[in-house]
Amino acid sequence: MGTAGLNEYISQHFGRSPTFTIVDTESGEIEVVANNSSHMGGNGLPVDALRGKCVQVVIAGGLGPKAISAFQQLGIRVFVGATGTVRDAIDDWMNGFLTEASMDNACREHRH
Numbered sequence: 001m002g003t004a005g006l007n008e009y010i011s012q013h014f015g016r017s018p019t020f021t022i023v024d025t026e027s028g029e030i031e032v033v034a035n036n037s038s039h040m041g042g043n044g045l046p047v048d049a050l051r052g053k054c055v056q057v058v059i060a061g062g063l064g065p066k067a068i069s070a071f072q073q074l075g076i077r078v079f080v081g082a083t084g085t086v087r088d089a090i091d092d093w094m095n096g097f098l099t100e101a102s103m104d105n106a107c108r109e110h111r112h
Helices: 065-073 086-094
Strands: 019-023 030-034 057-060 077-080
Touching (some): 057 086
Parallel strands (some): 057 077
Antiparallel strands (some): 019 030
């Protein structure tokens, strides 16, 4: 998990992903953002890395209820169940194969 863009593999733990890949599905532009949150030894929350980046949708393997709530407060939709590469995850989302995140499908190990 790093800087491979569309070929990067999806982290199954959103908050512990070393980077986040932002893809503009209209222009094809790609930006890789480092996760410098407290989860990775820095400051703030993983959500903060995407704040102000005009992100409308987050695709993840899974994430906890705090992250889901934080994204909802920012008006960002979150979809879970992604696997494979970023490219695979975008295709799955565009084809309606991913589930919108909710408190019911939040990662159980993050319910603290």
